[in-house]
Amino acid sequence: MTSFIVRRVLGAIPLLLFISIVTYAMMALAPGGPAAVLGPRGQGLSPEAILRINQAYGLDKPWYVQYFFWLKQLLFHGSLGTSYVDNRPVIEKVFEKLPVTIEMVGLALILTLIIAIPIGIYAGAHRGSFFDNASSTIGFIFYGMPVFWLAIILIELFAVEFRWFPSSGVSSLGRENDVLDRLWHLVLPVVAIALASFVSWMRYQRSSIIEAMSSGYIRTARSKGLSERDVLVHHAFRNALLPIVTLLGLSLPQLVGGAYFVEYVFSIPGIGYLTFSSIFSRDYPTLMAITMLTAVLIVAGNLLADITYAIVDPRIRYA
Amino acid sequence: MRSFRRFLRERPAVIGSSFVLLLVLIAIFGPILDTTDPNVVVHSLIGFPQPPSAAHWFGTDLIGRDIFVRSLYGARVSLMVGAAAMVVSFTIGILYGAIAGASGGIVDNLMMRFVDAMLSFPTFFLLLIISALTNKFSLTIIILIIGLTSWPGLARLVRAEVLSLRERDFVEAARALGASPARLILRHLIPNALAPVVVAAAFAIGDNILAESSLSFFGLGVQPPSPSWGNMLQDALTPQAEAAPWMVLVPGLAIVITVLAFSVIADGIRVALDTSIGQETGDELDVEPAPYAAAPATAT
Numbered sequence: 001m002t003s004f005i006v007r008r009v010l011g012a013i014p015l016l017l018f019i020s021i022v023t024y025a026m027m028a029l030a031p032g033g034p035a036a037v038l039g040p041r042g043q044g045l046s047p048e049a050i051l052r053i054n055q056a057y058g059l060d061k062p063w064y065v066q067y068f069f070w071l072k073q074l075l076f077h078g079s080l081g082t083s084y085v086d087n088r089p090v091i092e093k094v095f096e097k098l099p100v101t102i103e104m105v106g107l108a109l110i111l112t113l114i115i116a117i118p119i120g121i122y123a124g125a126h127r128g129s130f131f132d133n134a135s136s137t138i139g140f141i142f143y144g145m146p147v148f149w150l151a152i153i154l155i156e157l158f159a160v161e162f163r164w165f166p167s168s169g170v171s172s173l174g175r176e177n178d179v180l181d182r183l184w185h186l187v188l189p190v191v192a193i194a195l196a197s198f199v200s201w202m203r204y205q206r207s208s209i210i211e212a213m214s215s216g217y218i219r220t221a222r223s224k225g226l227s228e229r230d231v232l233v234h235h236a237f238r239n240a241l242l243p244i245v246t247l248l249g250l251s252l253p254q255l256v257g258g259a260y261f262v263e264y265v266f267s268i269p270g271i272g273y274l275t276f277s278s279i280f281s282r283d284y285p286t287l288m289a290i291t292m293l294t295a296v297l298i299v300a301g302n303l304l305a306d307i308t309y310a311i312v313d314p315r316i317r318y319a
Numbered sequence: 320m321r322s323f324r325r326f327l328r329e330r331p332a333v334i335g336s337s338f339v340l341l342l343v344l345i346a347i348f349g350p351i352l353d354t355t356d357p358n359v360v361v362h363s364l365i366g367f368p369q370p371p372s373a374a375h376w377f378g379t380d381l382i383g384r385d386i387f388v389r390s391l392y393g394a395r396v397s398l399m400v401g402a403a404a405m406v407v408s409f410t411i412g413i414l415y416g417a418i419a420g421a422s423g424g425i426v427d428n429l430m431m432r433f434v435d436a437m438l439s440f441p442t443f444f445l446l447l448i449i450s451a452l453t454n455k456f457s458l459t460i461i462i463l464i465i466g467l468t469s470w471p472g473l474a475r476l477v478r479a480e481v482l483s484l485r486e487r488d489f490v491e492a493a494r495a496l497g498a499s500p501a502r503l504i505l506r507h508l509i510p511n512a513l514a515p516v517v518v519a520a521a522f523a524i525g526d527n528i529l530a531e532s533s534l535s536f537f538g539l540g541v542q543p544p545s546p547s548w549g550n551m552l553q554d555a556l557t558p559q560a561e562a563a564p565w566m567v568l569v570p571g572l573a574i575v576i577t578v579l580a581f582s583v584i585a586d587g588i589r590v591a592l593d594t595s596i597g598q599e600t601g602d603e604l605d606v607e608p609a610p611y612a613a614a615p616a617t618a619t
Binding site for chain 2: 015018019022023026027030031032137140141143144145146148149152153156160260261264265275276279280287290291294295298299
C-alpha cells in the first residue's frame, strides 16, 4: 500500500509539470497580454508604454523563459509570484477567496448526497417501478438544465417574487460575522448547485445498487430466507455505498472550481470570481495558481479515491 | 433494421427525435418563413419588455426585439455548434483511441498518459481560459474550442472497446491475412466499436449545446447582437428583466428541452443497439461517469 501511494505521488509530478507548461504556454502565446488590456477602454496604451510594462515584468521574453522563471520561483522559493493587478502575493489572494467557495460547494455536496442517495437506492431497489421511471425522467430533465439558468429561476422566484432569500452576496452589510446571516445568503446558491448535480450521484447510486442486487452474495442471502428488506439494508446497501465513496474523492477538485456559474450569478466573491477577473486582466500568476491548485486537487482526489476504495473494500489489493 | 424497429418502440426516444427533427426544420426554414430580422426593434418602448402576444409569440426583450425570432436563430447556432463540435471531437477521439488501442505497448501507454493529463484539466476552466484568451468569437472558433477540449473521454471509451475487440478471432484472422495496421484500425476495429460511440455522440451534442450556451452566457461565446440562447439569458440577468419572466423562460426552456431530447435519443439508441444491456441489467452504460468527472461539466 505504501509503495503504491509513493509510486502514485511520484507519477503525479510529470503530470503536474505537463499541466503547468501547457497552461503557461496557452496564456503566454494568446494574442494580447497583461499590458494590452490596460489603459482607457477601447483605446489601450501606447505601444511604447506596453513595451515598457512588458520589459518590467519580463513579458518580452519568450514564453519558455518566462515559464522557467515561474518554475524556479516555485521550486526554490516556494512562491507562486505576485499578482500583476495589485502586486499582492498570489497565494494570499487565492486563500482569501477559497473559504467562501469551499463553504458553499461543501454544503451543496452534503445537500446533494442527502437528496441523491435515498432516491438512488429506492429507485434501484424497485427497478422499473413508477418511482424509478419518474426519478429517471426528472433526472434527465435536470441533467440538461444549465446551472446558471436554475440560479436565475431561483432568484426570480425566491428572491424577487417571494423575497425569502437575498439574491446576491454572502452577508448583509455590517453583519459579516453573523453565521446565520451567511447561511441565509448561501441557501439559494447551495440549492442551485445541489439541484444541478444530484442527477449523476443519483444515477450512480441506482446502478450500483442494481449491480449489488445481482451479485452472488445477495442470492445467498435470499436463499437463506432473509426478507427482501434485510437483504437490501444489511447486504446490498453497504456494498452499494462503495462506489459513492470513490466518487466523493473524485469530486474533491469541485470544492475549488465547482461553482463558476453560481458565483457569477449570485455575485459571490469566491474562486470562480477570482478566475474570471484574472482571465480578463490577464493576471498570469493568479491563473497559474488556480490551475495548479485545481490540478493538485484532481490528482489528490484520484489517489484518495483509490486509497479509500482499498480500505473500505478488502477485495481490492494494490501491489 | 431490427435495432431501428427496437428504437421506434422507445417512446421517449421517438418523441425526442421528433422534437430534434422539428427543431432542425425550424432552424433551416424558420428564418425563411418569418423574415423578421432578429436584431430589428419591433417595439419602441425601450427598457419595457412586452409580454407574449399574438404579434410577438414569446414577447419582446429589453430593447424591443422579438424573442420568438431570436430563439429561432438561437436554435440555428445551438444545433450547428452542437453537431459540428461533436464531429470535431469524435474524429479526433475515435482515431486517437483506436490508434492507441491497436498499437498497444509503449505507444498506447504514452498516448493514454496524454489523455490522463488532458482530463486533469477542469473541463470548463479550460474552455473558459481558451476562449477568453483567444478573444475571437466566430462560430468556427467556438466549434473548434468545444470540439478540441472534449475528445479525451471519448478516446478512452474507444480504446477500451478496441482493446476488447483486439483479441477477437475476426481481428486475428484479418491480421493473419496480412491486413495493414491502418486497414485493421479503419475497417475492422473502428466499425465494430461504434455502438457505444453512437450513444456517446447523441449525448455529446447535448453537452456541446450546454457548453455553447454557457460560454455565450458569460459573453465568451456568440457575441451580441447575434442571438444565441446563452446570450439571451445574459440579457435576462439585468434588473429590468425581473418583471419579464418570459425573457428567462424562453431561452432557458429551449436549452433544457433540446438537451433533454438528445439525452432520450441517446438512451433509445443504447437500448436499441445493445439488447443484453437493455434487458438484463437495466441501463448502466450512461450512468458510469467519466472517471475524472464526478458531476456533469455543466454543473460546475
